Amino acid sequence: MLNSIRIAAFLLLMVTLGFFYSTQRTFLTSVGNQLQGFIIKGKVFNFINGWSNNTEVSSVEENVSMKTTNTPPLRTxxxxxxxxxxxxxxxxxxxxxxxxxxxxxxxxxxxxxxxxxxxxxxxxxxxxxxxxxxxxxxxxxxxxxxxxxxxxxxxxxxxxxxxxxxxxxxxxxxxxxxxxxxxxxxxxxxxxxxxxxxxxxxxxxxxxxxxxxxxxxxxxxxxxxxxxxxxxxxxxxxxxxxxxxxxxxxxxxxxxxxxxxxxxxxxxxxxxxxxxxxxxxxxxxxxxxxRFYPISYPAWRRYYEVWNKLPTFENSYGLHLWNYMNNGKISVVRGSNVLAEHLYKTYCPSTYEEILGPTKQ
Known part of the structure; x- marks a missing residue:
């Protein structure tokens, strides 16, 4: 009778441990799936180039090991x-x-x-x-x-x-x-x-x-x-x-x-x-x-002046702003209303919003 009780207790313990292991494994797998899109052995998803090289990640603190699979390599x-x-x-x-x-x-x-x-x-x-x-x-x-x-x-x-x-x-x-x-x-x-x-x-x-x-x-x-x-x-x-x-x-x-x-x-x-x-x-x-030089290099400062009427550049594919001539002398300032500011607003709005700083007082 005593042996039967011991056997039943042992089986119950095994079932309990199995359930606990299964639950923990499911949880860690879920966490791993969330993490692998962000951190992979000190490397992150390259927002432009794609994934870094396939690798295995190990967390010492949590003693968790995750493997990344089906992640495309860095594009050349x-x-x-x-x-x-x-x-x-x-x-x-x-x-x-x-x-x-x-x-x-x-x-x-x-x-x-x-x-x-x-x-x-x-x-x-x-x-x-x-x-x-x-x-x-x-x-x-x-x-x-x-x-x-x-x-x-x-x-x-x-x-x-x-x-x-x-x-x-x-x-x-x-x-x-x-x-x-x-x-x-x-x-x-x-x-x-x-x-x-x-x-x-x-x-x-x-x-x-x-x-x-x-x-x-x-x-x-x-x-x-x-x-x-x-x-x-x-x-x-x-x-x-x-x-x-x-x-x-x-x-x-x-x-x-x-x-x-x-x-x-x-x-x-x-x-x-x-x-x-x-x-x-x-x-x-x-x-x-x-096509690219409607404002020639002797007149490069025209890009950093206020125009009464903005040019359409309808015959141009792009505009060369002669940075070599400028060499940091003049910067585009938000609210200055110069031609270059209008070009930034129109053709590179993210740069305009994030980089140029507060409106000129």
């Missing part, structure tokens, strides 16, 4: 830009605190080119701090077509004409290195992936209906601040070759506008624009200066 530039129609920006310095104009340029492009990827390559970004993007760039967090990637010079230049040049160069001894390195990177990025390159002081206002094009700054000079080509196009190939063969860091623009002007002249003569029409150079469109 080749995957994101595989269609050859991306919009590409770059930052060739280590700065990670981007000024309002840069954020506006990226936001405006993402809004204008809603169905195309917008890729921002940044030298200051590395593989371990992509998780901080949402905190660093909150104005871009809602734009699902924006992607950030590290800009690694050596890796980018590998297997291109610029590889040998970069392996021999000493950046500290180069004049205008920030601009020279940016000139080289934009060439290689468009040659590799195709798409449209935009300077980070260009506000997009409507789509560019061209694939292979350069934009004229004036009738005598091409610009490398905006251009677009299909992958491995002959023009970008010739530009890379010319970049190396005629390298001279002492001359500002030698690897940029001067290079583009020299190379396009090997295809055809530069047109003289008398109206608002574009020109053709074989299969390359040469865009009228009105």
């Amino acid at each position: 530039p080749s995957e994101v830009l595989k269609e050859g129609n991306g919009i590409i920006f770059l930052e060739s310095t280590d700065r990670m605190k981007l000024p309002p104009l840069v954020l506006c340029a990226v936001e405006s492009a993402a809004r204008v080119y809603k169905d195309r990827p917008v890729a921002f390559f940044m030298k200051g970004l590395n593989d371990t701090n992509t998780e901080e993007l949402k905190r660093l760039f909150p104005t871009l967090s809602s734009l699902s077509n924006v992607y950030f990637f590290p800009l690694k010079f050596e890796e980018l230049f590998t297997d291109t004409p610029l590889q040998s040049w970069y392996s021999k160069i000493n950046p500290q001894q180069q004049s205008y290195w920030t601009h020279v390195s940016a000139d080289g990177c934009r060439l290689v990025l468009i040659w590799k992936y195709g798409g449209i390159y935009l300077d980070t002081d260009v506000i997009s206002i409507r789509t560019i209906p061209k694939q292979n094009f350069i934009a004229e700054e004036n009738s005598q000079s091409s610009s490398n601040g905006v251009f677009g080509f299909s992958p491995h196009h002959l023009f970008t190939q010739k530009c890379m070759d010319g970049f190396v063969q005629n390298y001279n860091s002492q001359i500002w623009g030698q690897q940029g506008p001067i290079l583009f002007t020299r190379v396009i002249k090997t295809f055809c003569d530069l047109p003289r624009f008398n109206d608002k029409e574009d020109a053709m150079c074989g299969t390359i469109d040469i865009l009228n200066p009105q």
